[in-house]
Amino acid sequence: MLDKIRKIIDSIKLNEPMSKHTSFGIGGPADVFAVAEDEESLKRLTQILEDNGIDYFLLGGGTNILVNDKGIRGVAIRLGRGFEKVERVENGLAVGAAAKLVKVVDKAQREGLSGLEFASGIPGTTGGALMVNASAFGHLIRPLARRIRRLKGSKIILEAELELRREDPSVIVSKMREYFEYKRETQPLFLKSAGCVFRNPPNRFAGQLIQEAGLKGERVGGAYVSFKHANFIINRGDAKATDVLNLMELIQEKVKGLFGILLEPEINIIGETFP
Ligand SMILES: Cc1cc2nc3c(=O)[nH]c(=O)nc-3n(C[C@H](O)[C@H](O)[C@H](O)COP(=O)(O)OP(=O)(O)OC[C@H]3O[C@@H](n4cnc5c(N)ncnc54)[C@H](O)[C@@H]3O)c2cc1C
Incomplete structure (x- = not known):
């Protein structure tokens, strides 16, 4: 084989x-x-x-x-x-699934194309972002895709065309800066994490519930709840997946007990949940 x-x-x-x-x-x-x-x-x-x-x-x-x-x-x-292209097309960009989202955001700004500013500072690829429907500040990426091409008979995204509108590049860059600054001030962008761990339940913020449960800094093994944003779990360097999963369970139990809300994972857990 x-x-x-x-x-x-x-x-x-x-x-x-x-x-x-x-x-x-x-x-x-x-x-x-x-x-x-x-x-x-x-x-x-x-x-x-x-x-x-x-x-x-x-x-x-x-x-x-x-x-x-x-x-x-x-x-x-x-x-x-072969999947990293980022090309100007009419009213938007044609983007390969492996193109880094930050590069796409950057290209859009240079081309004077608006719509992706919210994604400034979201790591990962465009294919991944489309698959999970990455979002920030109330904006989602999927509605921008006028066409998504997948491998035949599969869910694998190969490329997409994003529909964007014309705007002055300096206006775009100042919006991007505003979003990125906010993210930098409120999220631990430069530590080892996978972004927000839990989905926001209806009308509430998961991070706020975790914070109100007094769980900032809570630790299991090498994993702890970020002091900056309670919906981020950080690997201090030696964390195992089981540490993260046990910490997630602890958070779910505490939040459920206090507020009657079951937090659902937002991160994709790959493999068996518990060994
Ligand atoms: C510091 C930090 C900040 C973050 N901020 C945000 C934020 O503001 N908003 C937000 O939504 N997310 C955020 N995230 C989470 C993450 O960056 C995004 O969800 C990102 O879009 C995931 O893309 P990826 O390429 O890394 O996907 P991966 O993590 O590699 O994969 C995610 C899922 O998509 C699937 N997938 C990946 N590529 C393809 C493809 N081509 N075709 C089919 N399936 C595919 C995978 O199989 C997997 O199931 C943040 C993460 C970090 C670490």
Whole structure:
């Protein structure tokens, strides 16, 4: 099987720690880690894996996932260079799924195209952002996509066209700065995390509930609740996925007990929930 994969994919690694590929810096090994450089190799790779009943997981920037300590059975696939285009088209941008969202936001600003300012400072890829419908300040990314092209018969996003409107680049840049400054002041952007851990329940903010429950700074093993934003869990450096999961459970129980609200995870938990 590996020989077959090697014929299609130049870059494969065995037992690759996912902690190297996630913003959390957490996660056990993927049996196989493969970078698909273009659509043809992605198509052939997924076909072989499906024909042989081997599981695979499509990794974006790894900024919204928690990978279990046991890692990923099967193949973790990342999209390579052939998926990184960011091109001007009429009324918008044509963007490859592996293009970093910050690069897309930057290109939009330089082209005088408005609509993506809210995404300033959201890490990860455009494919990942479209998949999870990344949002900030009441704006969502998916409504901007006038077309999303997926790998045939699969959920894998290959590219998208984002519809944006003309605006003075200096107006766009000042909006971007405003959003980014706010994010920088209120979120621990430069520590190891996966963004907001829980979804906001109707009419409430998850972070506020966690803060009101007195859980800022609460720690399990190497994972703790951020002092800056209570909906962020931080890996202080040596956290295991189980530490994060146990801390999440502790938060859920405390918030449920105090406010009768069950917080639902926003981060994607990959692998078994508990070993
Ligand atoms: C400091 C920090 C701040 C953040 N701020 C925000 C914020 O303001 N708003 C917000 O919404 N999020 C935020 N996040 C979370 C995260 O950055 C976003 O959700 C981001 O859009 C996820 O993209 P990714 O490429 O990293 O996806 P990944 O984490 O790699 O993957 C997420 C999911 O998408 C799937 N996926 C990825 N690429 C594709 C593809 N091409 N086709 C099909 N499925 C795919 C994966 O399989 C997985 O299920 C933040 C994270 C951090 C660390």
